[in-house]
Each structure stands twice: as structure tokens, then as C-alpha cells.
Amino acid sequence: MTTLDRRTFIKHTLALGTGLAGLSTDAEAGPKHELSPDRMGVLVDTTACIGCRNCEWACATAHGLPAGPLESYEDEGVFQAPRRPDDKALTVVNRCENSKSPATPYGVKVQCMHCDHPACLSACIVGAISKQEDGSVVWDTGKCIGCRYCMIACPFQIPAFEYGKALQGRIMKCDFCHERRADGGLPACVERCPVEALTYGRREDLVRVAKDRVKRAPERYVSHVYGELEVGGTSWLYLAGRDFTDLKFPKLGKNPAPGVSESIQHGIFAYFVPPVALYSLLGLLMWVSKHRHDDGEDR
Amino acid sequence: MNHYSRPVPMRGPYLTPGVIALIVLALIGLAALGARFLFGLGAVSNLTTAYPWGIWTPTIKAGGVALAAGGFTTAALGHIMHREEFEPIIRPALLTAVLGYTFVALSVCIDIGRWYFIWHPLVMWNGNSALFEVGICVTIYLNVLYIEFLPVVVERFKGRVALPGSLARWDRSAERLLAALDRGLERTMFVFIIAGVVLSTLHQSSLGTLMVIAGPKMHPLWQTPVLPLLFLLSAISVGLPMAIIESLLSSRSFGLKPRMDLLAELGRLTVPLLAIHLGFKIGDMVIRETFVHLMKVDAVSVLFTLEVLLGLVLPLRMLVSAKARRSPPMLFAAAALIAGGVLLNRMNTFLVAYTPAYAAKTYYPAFGEVAVAVAFVCLQVLIYRAVVMIFPVISLPDPTFVPKARYAIRG
Numbered sequence: 001m002t003t004l005d006r007r008t009f010i011k012h013t014l015a016l017g018t019g020l021a022g023l024s025t026d027a028e029a030g031p032k033h034e035l036s037p038d039r040m041g042v043l044v045d046t047t048a049c050i051g052c053r054n055c056e057w058a059c060a061t062a063h064g065l066p067a068g069p070l071e072s073y074e075d076e077g078v079f080q081a082p083r084r085p086d087d088k089a090l091t092v093v094n095r096c097e098n099s100k101s102p103a104t105p106y107g108v109k110v111q112c113m114h115c116d117h118p119a120c121l122s123a124c125i126v127g128a129i130s131k132q133e134d135g136s137v138v139w140d141t142g143k144c145i146g147c148r149y150c151m152i153a154c155p156f157q158i159p160a161f162e163y164g165k166a167l168q169g170r171i172m173k174c175d176f177c178h179e180r181r182a183d184g185g186l187p188a189c190v191e192r193c194p195v196e197a198l199t200y201g202r203r204e205d206l207v208r209v210a211k212d213r214v215k216r217a218p219e220r221y222v223s224h225v226y227g228e229l230e231v232g233g234t235s236w237l238y239l240a241g242r243d244f245t246d247l248k249f250p251k252l253g254k255n256p257a258p259g260v261s262e263s264i265q266h267g268i269f270a271y272f273v274p275p276v277a278l279y280s281l282l283g284l285l286m287w288v289s290k291h292r293h294d295d296g297e298d299r
Numbered sequence: 300m301n302h303y304s305r306p307v308p309m310r311g312p313y314l315t316p317g318v319i320a321l322i323v324l325a326l327i328g329l330a331a332l333g334a335r336f337l338f339g340l341g342a343v344s345n346l347t348t349a350y351p352w353g354i355w356t357p358t359i360k361a362g363g364v365a366l367a368a369g370g371f372t373t374a375a376l377g378h379i380m381h382r383e384e385f386e387p388i389i390r391p392a393l394l395t396a397v398l399g400y401t402f403v404a405l406s407v408c409i410d411i412g413r414w415y416f417i418w419h420p421l422v423m424w425n426g427n428s429a430l431f432e433v434g435i436c437v438t439i440y441l442n443v444l445y446i447e448f449l450p451v452v453v454e455r456f457k458g459r460v461a462l463p464g465s466l467a468r469w470d471r472s473a474e475r476l477l478a479a480l481d482r483g484l485e486r487t488m489f490v491f492i493i494a495g496v497v498l499s500t501l502h503q504s505s506l507g508t509l510m511v512i513a514g515p516k517m518h519p520l521w522q523t524p525v526l527p528l529l530f531l532l533s534a535i536s537v538g539l540p541m542a543i544i545e546s547l548l549s550s551r552s553f554g555l556k557p558r559m560d561l562l563a564e565l566g567r568l569t570v571p572l573l574a575i576h577l578g579f580k581i582g583d584m585v586i587r588e589t590f591v592h593l594m595k596v597d598a599v600s601v602l603f604t605l606e607v608l609l610g611l612v613l614p615l616r617m618l619v620s621a622k623a624r625r626s627p628p629m630l631f632a633a634a635a636l637i638a639g640g641v642l643l644n645r646m647n648t649f650l651v652a653y654t655p656a657y658a659a660k661t662y663y664p665a666f667g668e669v670a671v672a673v674a675f676v677c678l679q680v681l682i683y684r685a686v687v688m689i690f691p692v693i694s695l696p697d698p699t700f701v702p703k704a705r706y707a708i709r710g
Contacts, residue, residue, distance in 0.1 A: 030425040084657050086348050123512050125434055126416075127425035145419050146412020149430045151351035153512045157657050160348040161412055163341030169412040250656050252515065260524055261512040262427050268504065268527070269432070275497055282379055282493045286708040289381040 031127030035116055039135035040181070041203035041235040042190060043210050046247060047220055049107025049197040051079065051095050055189035059091045059111075062177065062188035082248055085110055087160040087172040091189060096247050100219075106240065107197065108247050109189070112137060112158045112174035113227060114235035115257070120150035120159060122258030128171075135203060135235040136176035144171055155231055155250060155257050176235070203235055210239055232256035304387050305700040306691035308455075309553045313688060321677040328674020331667040332409060340412060343667025349655040350662035357645035359406040359675045361506050363399050364437065365534050365641050369545065370396020370444060371499035372538025376568070378492045378706050387694035388561055390451060391549065392542040394692050397448050398679045400441045406675060407434075429508035436502035443495045447488070453481050455690045488706035503534035510648055519589045520603045521652035525579065532579055536572040537641045539565045540614075540634035547631050549693055552684070557627055566624040566633065570615065573637065577611040602647050610640015 053073040060067035065088055079095035091111035098105045114137045121129045121137065128143035129150060139150075139159075146169055151159045162169035177187040185191070190200045199206065210225040226244050227234035230252045240247055268274060335343045346353050369392035377385040408414050420434045460473045507530030510517055523529070543562050550557040584590050593600045614633040623629040650662070687693050 030427055082657075084348065084659075119512055119514075122425075122427045123430065124425055125428050125430040126419045126423040127428075128423075143416075143419060143423050144413060145416040146414075147407075147410075147430065148346075148351035148412065149428070149509075151348065152510070152516075152653075155514055155516070157349060157516075157655050161346075161351065162339075163344070163346055163412075164339050165412075166337060166339040167413075167415075169339060248657070250515070257514055258427065258512055260514075261429060261508055264508050264511060264524065264527055265427060265429055265432065265505070268501065268508075269426075275501060278500065279493055279497045282375075282496055283489075283708065286379045286381075286489060286493065289379065290707045293381045293383075 031121055031124065032130040032132070033121060034131055034133045036133040036135075037204065039116075039133060039203050039235060040176075040200065041114070041135055041206050041237060042176075042187065043199040043201070043206040043237045043239065044109055045197050045199070045213070045239045046096070046106045046108050047098075047239065047241045048195055049093065049109060050195055051076070051093055051105070051107040052194060053078075053093050054192045054194060055109060055198070056089060056091055056093060058188040058192035059174070060089060062180065063090060063175075065089065083110075085112075085158060085160065085174070087162045087164075087170070090172060090174045094248070096242075098241060100241065106242070106247065109198070111189075111236070112176070113156050113230075114174075114176050115231055116234065117232040117256030117258060119153035119155060119231070119257035122262060123149045123153035125149060132178060134176070134178065134181055136178040136181075137235075138175050138178045139171050139173065141168070141170060146171075153257065155252055203233075203237070206237055210237055213239060229254045232259075303697060303700045304558075304694035305697040306387070306390055306451075306454075306694045308691055309549075309688045309693055311553060311688075313684065318681065318684065321681055325674045325677040325681065328670040328672070328677070331670040332674070334667065335409060335671070336414075340410075343665060343671070345662055345665040345668070347659075347662065349658040350653070352649060352653075353662060354650070354664035354668045354672060355406055355410045357649040358642070358672045360403055360410065361509075361649060362642050362645045363403040363406065363675075364503065364506060365530075365537060365645060366541055366638060367396040367399025367403070368499065368503065368534040368538035369541035370399070370447075370538075371496050372535060373542050374447070374492050375496050376539070378489070379496065381707075385561060385565075387558060388542050388546060388565065390692045390694070391545050391687070392538075393444070393447055394451075394683060394686060395541065395545055397444045398682055398686075400437065400444055402675050402679055403437060404441060409671065429505050429512070432505045433502050433509065436498050436505065440495060440498040440502065443491050443498060446484075446491050447495060449480065450484050450488070451690050451692060453477050453484065457481060485706065486709065489708040492706060499534070500531060504528065504531040506530050507648075510652070513653065516653060516655055518592070518599055518652040518654060519587070520584070520592050520599065521648050523583050523587060523589075525583050526648070529576070529579060529583065532572075532576040533641050533644060536569065536576045537637055539569045539572070540637040543630060543634040544638060547627060547634075549687065553687075553693070555693070555695070559625060559627065559630075562627075562630060563621075563624040566618050566630050567621075569634075569637070570618050573611060573615045573618070577607070577615060580607060580611065599651060602643070602651055606640055606643045606647060609636055610643060611637075614640070 057067050057070050057073050082094045083092040085092055091109060094108045094110065096106040096108055114135055118129065118131060118137045121131055125147055126143045126145055128140045129137060130140070131137050146161065148161050150171060151161065158173050160172045162172060177185065180188065186200055190198045199209065207225060207228050214221045214223050221239050221241060222243060224244060226238040226240065226249055227236055232255065245251055331343050340346060344353055373385060373389045373392040376382050377389045408417050411417065420431055421438070425431045457477045460470050460477070462470055462473065504527035507527035511524065511526055543565050546562055547557055593604065614636040617623045617629060617633040623633065
């Protein structure tokens with residue numbers, strides 16, 4: 001009966017354990033997550049935005065999405081209800097009332113925030129989302145399986161999916177014009193903005209610029225640079241004349257969004273010790289209960 | 300008298316009025332599925348940017364995994380704890396798990412937008428992703444389940460291979476292969492049985508981790524760092540009740556006398572498991588002080604209360620009573636409440652608790668989504684019925700039968 005003795009069993013268990021431990025080191029080689037000190041960002045001054053929506057047109061044009069004629073963007077009817085980016089528009093501008101000066105309402109451009117610690121990147125089952133040196137969070141069509149877990153994870157509700165396509169539906173979100181910038185260009189929206197509501201630069205510098213603006217015009221701004229600390233920092237930063245919750249920004253803590261989930265995940269799989277320990281424990285239990293059973297029958 | 304019973308293929312007509320109804324429901328869902336593949340997810344679902352996961356996630360995906368927990372719980376009970384008297388329960392539970400996980404894999408395949416890239420997670424890894432962990436674990440476990448089921452297939456054909464026509468000259472080779480498989484599987488099965496239990500604890504809990512990353516988008520009643528533990532405990536406590544449900548249903552369907560001695564004992568064993576689950580659920584609520592959300596009556600607080608009262612407290616109270624455990628209708632009702640409670644919990648966790656910041660309108664499943672989910676359940680019942688009529692899965696009492704060695708650990 002005992003063709004496989006206890007020593008062999010232990011040997012096999014150990015071999016299995018080492019094999020799995022080997023896998024775990026590979027698994028840690030996940031998607032690219034660069035946090036270069038020179039990563040770029042954009043400072044959005046919602047008090048400067050005039051709501052011309054030229055950035056929407058420039059973005060759609062640059063990304064091959066249906067843009068329509070530029071004149072059609074003069075229609076202010078769209079400001080009736082707040083809009084969200086979706087699979088056909090990677091950025092939208094909403095309007096928000098300015099009580100200090102009703103004639104110049106605030107314009108709130110919405111797009112991917114390009115987090116420093118993106119929840120979508122942590123969540124993605126195949127590592128299709130990466131954080132590049134230039135600050136952009138980009139999506140890889142060659143990897144994505146369309147599971148939409150990034151959409152569950154994103155605290156800003158940004159990624160959209162092309163549900164209408166039977167094949168090769170894409171995750172659509174602002175890519176911070178990663179390719180344009182690699183060729184030395186500016187982000188399409190920044191390039192187009194006529195009033196300098198969008199300032200492109202090193203994120204580190206932009207935080208300084210933003211705080212400086214608040215200091216010089218405290219009556220114009222609330223003392224809060226949205227994105228400086230939210231979910232561990234974002235590449236896109238915002239200045240506003242009233243509380244950010246009025247501008248429909250989510251109220252978020254300073255901890256990176258994926259933090260808790262990753263600690264749980266790594267706790268369960270700490271070098272595969274817990275699973276291997278459980279395996280050994282169950283093996284021991286199986287062996288003990290078998291012998292107790294056998295002894296019972298012998299008597 | 301001895302209580303030995305022998306697994307045999309069931310007899311009787313495959314088609315009954317109930318079976319025909321299931322076939323019709325399955326065909327309707329398959330038509331919707333056809334539309335999904337031809338025109339995309341948008342054609343059959345109400346999924347939006349705000350609600351990227353619909354009814355399929357808590358039902359045929361995560362719900363399927365939870366309700367297939369009978370596979371690993373009965374294996375742990377029968378093989379690891381050596382409670383051999385439960386042998387007649389293990390095979391039906393194993394078959395349910397095999398079918399359950401197969402359909403979970405299929406459900407994932409139809410739910411992802413790019414189904415033809417379903418194999419990507421095998422080669423493109425992200426160790427930080429809870430979904431990656433679930434995907435890999437479920438894939439490995441599915442293979443383990445097939446291996447665990449292989450002996451049933453071997454038993455069916457061993458010693459009676461009769462290939463048709465000119466293939467008949469391979470009969471002896473096939474027999475030799477089956478004999479080798481039989482020997483090899485018997486010796487090594489303990490490796491797979493333990494692996495099955497370990498893999499189950501891993502992915503059952505990681506399914507709970509899935510929604511942790513949604514952070515503030517989740518209602519605090521369900522958003523907790525112990526979500527993985529609660530998912531694991533609920534899976535463990537629903538395993539044996541699922542075995543009870545299957546056993547009572549198939550006894551009914553094939554006109555057999557249910558093994559109430561075994562089923563009542565399963566009900567008794569469920570009591571502490573359910574109590575532990577309830578304890579952690581209440582404890583988590585008390586420690587995080589989320590009971591404040593139960594003070595006002597709305598859909599969320601009602602659904603949470605239903606989940607706890609109908610899914611945990613009531614069946615626990617029922618199963619504590621020895622008299623209720625011996626009554627087939629009462630035992631069935633208790634088991635069904637537990638299973639329903641787990642399903643409701645998954646619905647609540649993945650759909651009700653999920654409140655996106657900018658939802659234009661609340662998600663309700665489309666007809667196509669419901670039809671596909673119903674069809675997948677029907678197909679599992681239909682295949683289950685076919686398999687138990689072909690393979691020796693369900694046991695009948697047989698006083699002359701002496702079972703051969705079980706899958707004991709060697710040593």
C-alpha cells in the first residue's frame with residue numbers, strides 16, 4: 001500500500017511549495033509603474049475657464065473621435081446638465097455657478113486625473129494599464145480583455161468601455177496625449193485652450209505655481225489644490241473659486257486608492273507562505289484523521 | 300445492517316415536462332447570447348460607464364463560485380476529516396462543483412468585452428490585482444476538479460470498453476490506460492484533494508477582495524477590509540447546505556429515498572459554520588459602527604437586514620432544532636434560505652452597495668442579461684441530469700457492496 005511514504009510526501013509538498021514561491025516572484029513583475037520626479041501634469045484653473053469647449057473639440061480630433069464642426073461647440077445648451085466623459089468624448093467641460101461674479105461662471109474640465117498610484121493600474125487583471133515616466137496613465141489594447149475592473153476601481157469614474165462593439169471594444173479614457181508628447185507636442189487640449197486655463201508643466205512645479213496663485217489672490221481661490229494629495233496625488237491638478245464638492249469632485253482621502261486591497265492581497269500571498277502552510281496543515285490533518293480512523297478499525 | 304451504498308447511473312426517461320421547460324429557457328438565453336456575440340455587450344445589457352458590472356457578476360460568476368462551494372467543503376469533510384460515511388454526498392457535490400466552475404469560466408468568457416483574449420491572464424500577470432488572483436486560482440481549481448472527477452469516468456468504462464467497428468482493436472489499450480489511470484489516481488488523489496481545498500479558500504476570499512478597491516463607491520454596510528474573510532466564511536457555510544439541496548432535489552427527481560441520516564448530520568455540522576459567519580458579520584458591523592445605516596428604512600438597509608435575518612439567523616434557528624433537521628421539507632427550507640442568503644449577499648455586494656458618484660440612472664438588468672443568467676443555470680441542471688444518468692454519481696443502498704480503498708493520504 002505505502003508506495004508513497006511520508007518522506008516522499010513531504011518532499012513533494014516542499015517541491016510544490018518552492019515551485020509556487022518561484023511563481024510569486026514573477027507575479028510581482030506587474031505592469032510598468034514609473035514615478036519619475038520629472039513627470040508632467042496639467043494645472044486646471046476653473047476660475048479662468050470660459051467654457052468655450054475648444055479643448056473638447058481638440059481632444060476628439062486628436063483621438064480620431066467624432067468631433068463635429070468647431071462652431072457646434074458654441075452651443076451653451078449642453079451646460080444645462082453636468083456631463084461625464086464617455087467612450088465618445090474623453091474630456092468634457094461642465095459649468096458651475098460663480099456667486100462672487102455671476103457673469104463669469106466657473107468651467108470645470110473633466111478627464112482622467114492620471115493618478116500617481118492609479119487604482120485602475122493596480123486592479124487590471126492583465127496589467128494593461130501603466131504609469132509612464134511622462135506622468136500619463138495609458139491603456140494597452142494588446143493586453144486588455146475587457147473585464148472592466150478598472151472601471152470598478154477608478155475613484156473618479158473615468159474609464160469607459162465601447163459596449164457597442166462586438167470585437168475589440170476599447171477602454172476609452174484620456175491618455176494625456178502620451179504619443180503626441182513623445183513626439184515633442186503638447187496635449188491637444190492644452191495647445192488649443194485660448195485663455196490659459198490649462199497650464200502644462202512638471203507636476204512638482206505646478207503644485208508650486210498653484211499654491212502661489214492661491215497666495216496672491218486669496219479672494220479668487222479656495223485654499224485647496226485638488227489632486228495634490230487626493231488618493232496619493234494626481235498628475236492633473238485643479239484650482240477653484242468654491243468648494244470642490246460644489247464642482248462635483250469626489251471627496252477623497254490622501255491614501256492611494258489601491259492601498260487596502262493590495263495589502264490584503266499581499267497578506268494572503270506573502271511569498272506563498274500562507275497557502276503552503278495551509279496545504280501542509282490540511283495534509284497533516286488528513287494524515288492524523290486517517291490514522292485515528294485506522295486505529296479505530298484495528299481495535 | 301451495513302449502510303454501504305454504491306454509486307450507479309440513474310435510470311428513467313431524460314425528458315420530463317420540467318426538463319422540456321428548462322430546455323426552452325436555455326434556448327431563449329442562448330439566443331440572447333448569440334446577439335451578445337454578434338452585436339456586442341451593449342446589445343443585450345444595460346451596462347454603462349457608471350455600472351460596468353451587471354447582474355452576471357453576482358449571479359453566474361461570483362454567485363456560481365460561492366454556490367459551488369459544496370465541492371471543497373464535502374471533500375474536506377469526507378476525505379480530509381475522514382468522515383467516510385459521507386461518501387454518497389461527495390460525488391454529487393463534486394459534480395455540482397465541476398459544472399458550477401465550468402459555467403463560471405464560461406460566464407467570465409461571455410462577460411468580458413474581448414472574450415477571445417480570455418487566455419491573457421495566464422501569460423500577462425499582475426500580482427497586485429485581486430481579479431488576477433481569482434482568475435488564476437479558479438483556472439487551476441477547475442483543472443483540479445476535472446482530475447477529481449476523472450475516477451468516476453474511469454469507473455464507468457473500466458472493464459467494459461467496447462469501441463465500435465474497426466476501433467475495437469484499441470479496446471485492450473484503452474483498458475490498460477484506464478487501469479493505469481485508476482491506480483495512479485487512487486495513489487495521488489490526496490494531493491489534488493488538499494490542493495482543491497487550498498485553492499478554494501484562496502479564491503473564495505479573493506472574490507471578496509475584489510470590491511475593496513472600489514473604496515468610497517461601496518456602501519459602508521458592505522465595504523469592509525474583512526470582506527475577503529466574510530466571503531470565505533459564507534462560502535464555507537453554504538457548501539454543506541448546497542449538498543443538502545442537491546441531494547434532496549435529485550432524490551425527488553429520480554424517486555429515491557433521501558438519505559436523511561446523512562443530510563440531518565450535514566445540517567448539524569452547518570450550525571457552527573453558520574454561527575461563525577453570523578458572528579463575524581455582526582462583529583464587523585458593531586466594530587465599524589455601520590449599524591447607524593440600519594436606523595433609517597430604505598432599500599439598502601432592508602436588503603442588508605434580509606440578508607442577515609433570512610440568510611443567517613432564521614436558518615440557524617431552524618438547524619439548531621434536531622426535529623427540523625430530520626424533516627426533509629424543513630431541512631430543505633433551511634438550506635435554501637442559506638443559499639439564497641449567500642446569493643443575496645453577492646447581489647448586495649456587487650450591485651446594491653456599488654454607488655457610483657456620477658450615475659445618471661440606476662442600473663437594472665436588461666432582459667438579455669437575465670435570460671443568459673437563467674439559461675446558464677438551466678444548462679447546468681440539464682447537464683447534471685444527463686451526467687448522473689450516464690455516470691455513477693448518485694448512490695443507491697447496496698448491502699453487498701464493499702467500497703474499495705478511499706483517497707487516503709499515503710503514509
